[in-house]
Amino acid sequence: MQRKCIILGLAILIFGLIGCSSNNNHASKETQEAAADDSRETVTEKEEVSNDADQKAEEPEGNKADVKSQDADEELKEDMTDEKTLEADIETGMGEAETNGEEQEDAAFLSPTSTEYDIEKVEKHGEWAEISAEYPVFGTEEADKAIEMEAKKHFEEFETEFEENEKLLAEISYEGGESLYFWEPTVTDDYISFMFGHVMDFGGPHPYTYQYPFNYDLKNQRELSIQDFVKNESQLSNLGDLIYNKLENEGPELDMLEEATQPEWDNFQRFILMEDSIIxxxxxxxxxxxxYGVFDVEVTFDELNEL
Known part of the structure; x- marks a missing residue:
């Protein structure tokens, strides 16, 4: 009996211990599940926070893209506006430039200080002979009249011998004739100056050339001569000596240099004017x-003043 009681007590004790262990395990399991739930909630919250953060991070980028797009549109509009303005300015500028250019061309043509000029030409053609005369037109009435008269005077001289020269050239089957041209003019406020050149070619060993000066006083409306620059025979003699000395060392011995520089007015009439000298x-x-060819001698105005 006593043994049964002991065994029963032990059994009760064992079942009690098992129950406690079971309760503890159950509590531990519940605790673990609760902890897991808390962990899942925490993770979910973190994910939500992360998603919110990502959305917030994405929103500025989208906004930035929108801002950039708007800025680009505005810049494009500004560029288009600037381009249209530039085109308008260019058109306006070109129009003004064309107008100014036309005004300048007209002014240049009418100004006696410009080397702008037109060229007039008269000519006549035969089967073998040809004659012509060219001369400049500056747009200054009195000077142009004088130039035209000088050129046409030479052309009329060509015409008087035209028929005879036509026959002569036909006999030798040679195309030739006479022509008048001009050197590049010098034009200042005071004068127009250039040289007419006369060329004759009738089948000889070489063409024959001759030069005719044209010097025109724009202020007094008349042609100039050496007497306008050299006032007396003493100065003329000094001018002859000056030219002789300049030509003496030109190269070949000039047989007629002394004679050509004698103090006679006709020896010094073939000259043209530059801006600061006479040639x-x-x-x-x-x-x-x-x-030996032709010779040109330059004498400055300073040298003339010292004669």
Whole structure:
């Protein structure tokens, strides 16, 4: 009996311990499940927070893109506006430039200080002979009249011999004739100056050339001569000596240099004016043989003033 009681007590004790263990395990399991739930909630909350953060992070980028797009549109509009403005300015500027250019061209043509000029030409043609005369037109009435008269005077001289020269050239089957041209003019406020050139070619060993000066006083409306620059024979003699000394060392011995520089007015009439000097011109045969060529001597206005 006593043994049964002991066994029963032990059994009760064992079942009690098992129950406690079971309760503890159950509590532990519930605790673990609760902890897991808390962990899942925490993770979910973190994910939600992360998603919110991502959305917030994405929103500024989208806004930035929108802002950039708006800025680009505004810049494009500004560029288009600037381009239209530039085109309008260019068109306006071109119009003004064309107008100013036309005004300048007209002014240049009418100004006696410009080298702008037109060229007039008269000519006549035969089967073998041809004659012509060219001369400049500056737009200054009195000077242009004088130039035209000088050019046409030479052309009329060509015409008087035209028929005879036509026959002569036909006999030798040679195309030739006479022409008048001009050197590049010098134009200032005071004068127009250039040289007419006369060329004759009738089948000889070489063409024959001759120069005719044209110097026109714009203020007094008349042609100029050497007497307008050299006032007396003493100065003329000094001018001859000056030219002689300048030409003496030109190269070949000039047989007729001394004679050509004698103090005679006719020896110094073939000249043209530059801006600050006078150029005296000597033709073939005037100073030596044809092979020596022509000679030009420059005398400055300062040198003239010291004569």
């Amino acid at each position: 005296f011109h000597y033709e073939h045969y005037e100073l030596g043989p044809y092979a």
